[in-house]
Amino acid sequence: SQQGEEDPQALSIQEGENATMNCSYKTSINNLQWYRQNSGRGLVHLILIRSNEREKHSGRLRVTLDTSKKSSSLLITASRAADTASYFCATGYQKVTFGIGTKLQVIP
């Protein structure tokens, strides 16, 4: 069964706004990872948060993890047109699984 599921499936915002994407998962995890994919290209790793961490920052990215709710969120602040891409969460314990992704469009 699918482990990570992103929500929403699509998001369109104006440049400069913040974008929030959510991920839910079903079973225990050791860590949760977020990736970005530009159209037709390979995925690029953005950030990894361990199960004993609640929040992590990397530049304009902020990831939170709530293991009691089995959910994570990715916040991109002050979005740019170059952030337009699909974003995926993945769980990395035993069986690595990805969701269908959130397609983010940032309008200049």
Next chain:
Amino acid sequence: ETGVTQTPRHLVMGMTNKKSLKCEQHLGHNAMYWYKQSAKKPLELMFVYNFKEQTENNSVPSRFSPECPNSSHLFLHLHTLQPEDSALYLCASSDRDRGVSYEQYFGPGTRLTVT
């Protein structure tokens, strides 16, 4: 560049052909993965190799045959494919310890079209 290369980048093959996809990682990782990405479907994990040993095979049809001669190289041999096998095939590598995978580094993918 992520340190993971894939060749070829594009491949068109007939249903009776035999071809191979190649992946190479220069990152010193101990695990390598094959994924299939089709439109509007989640990324599907096909195979996992850890220290050259296959540790996962997610019910992949036998027309896909992986080979991992060493920790840096991974192949996917293809034969008698179907049109529904047309997809983007992605290779990735990572460190993997006791079943836990860490950051995965992906290659650019091979866009496969089966005619």
